[in-house]
Amino acid sequence: MPELPEVETAARSLAPQVVGRTIVGVERLDWERMVETPPAPLFRELIVGRRILAVRRRSKWLLIELEGGWTLAIHLRMSGRLTVHDAAEPARHHVHLVLRLDDGRRIFFDDERKFGRVRLLDAAGLAALDAAHGPEPLDERFTAEALARALAGRRTRIKPLLLDQRTIAGMGNIYASEALWLARIHPLTPAASLNTGAIVALHGAIRQVLATAIAHEGSSLRNYRNGYGRQGQNQEHFLVYDRAGMPCQRCGTPIERIIVGQRSTFLCPVCQPITG
Numbered sequence: 234m235p236e237l238p239e240v241e242t243a244a245r246s247l248a249p250q251v252v253g254r255t256i257v258g259v260e261r262l263d264w265e266r267m268v269e270t271p272p273a274p275l276f277r278e279l280i281v282g283r284r285i286l287a288v289r290r291r292s293k294w295l296l297i298e299l300e301g302g303w304t305l306a307i308h309l310r311m312s313g314r315l316t317v318h319d320a321a322e323p324a325r326h327h328v329h330l331v332l333r334l335d336d337g338r339r340i341f342f343d344d345e346r347k348f349g350r351v352r353l354l355d356a357a358g359l360a361a362l363d364a365a366h367g368p369e370p371l372d373e374r375f376t377a378e379a380l381a382r383a384l385a386g387r388r389t390r391i392k393p394l395l396l397d398q399r400t401i402a403g404m405g406n407i408y409a410s411e412a413l414w415l416a417r418i419h420p421l422t423p424a425a426s427l428n429t430g431a432i433v434a435l436h437g438a439i440r441q442v443l444a445t446a447i448a449h450e451g452s453s454l455r456n457y458r459n460g461y462g463r464q465g466q467n468q469e470h471f472l473v474y475d476r477a478g479m480p481c482q483r484c485g486t487p488i489e490r491i492i493v494g495q496r497s498t499f500l501c502p503v504c505q506p507i508t509g
């Protein structure tokens with residue numbers, strides 16, 4: 234599933250292709266359940282004629298800011314991708330939403346698994362979405378102290394807590410495993426038992442794995458592509474994720490895969506001893 238680096242890459246690659254253009258039509262919307270709000274007829278009515286002002290990201294949501302105070306919020310979920318195509322290019326049947334632009338090109342929302350979601354939000358709706366998510370880990374306001382506050386008193390184990398979007402925005406299964414390995418923290422450590430040194434290490438590790446992944450244009454495990462239809466490269470650089478049985482890059486011990494909260498979790502049993 235796309236996480237912060239993949240959605241950030243999607244937003245950055247989409248922006249230069251669509252900012253300044255006007256949406257002149259909804260050419261296809263054949264899976265209306267993907268539009269969570271407003272009802273599909275109103276969605277079609279409200280979105281047409283609006284110019285695209287900016288494309289950005291909040292947590293794992295890709296936000297297309299439109300004139301008039303509306304924001305098209307898109308969650309790629311399992312298999313969603315957003316790409317831009319010339320007028321002549323046919324949309325394959327996994328493309329469930331097609332937005333036509335004033336220069337004839339079209340934005341395709343391709344979603345094989347149909348878990349992707351779309352919301353057209355006014356200012357209050359956008360504020361609610363923002364409030365439902367924790368701090369952005371790459372924001373300068375996300376300090377080690379801010380992470381310590383977010384973890385204080387939490388008896389939850391650290392790995393599932395990192396996946397909780399209300400605690401930290403944008404982290405998912407891949408980058409939680411990566412950050413914990415880098416910080417030498419066992420995924421089952423109770424969050425509240427991490428000492429200051431461990432929290433400082435985790436803070437740095439979270440930022441490092443996310444920034445590195447963005448530099449590699451995200452990780453493409455299955456469906457993920459950026460706004461130009463290109464795969465990311467970060468899967469070639471995983472530290473620990475999906476490396477069960479392979480040697481730890483620090484100590485050579487075979488990497489273990491365990492299940493935490495029904496999610497595959499990868500760790501080095503020597504570098505990441507259980508504490509707390």
Ligand SMILES: [Zn+2]
Pocket residue numbers: 481482483484485486501502503504505
């Ligand atoms: Zn190791």
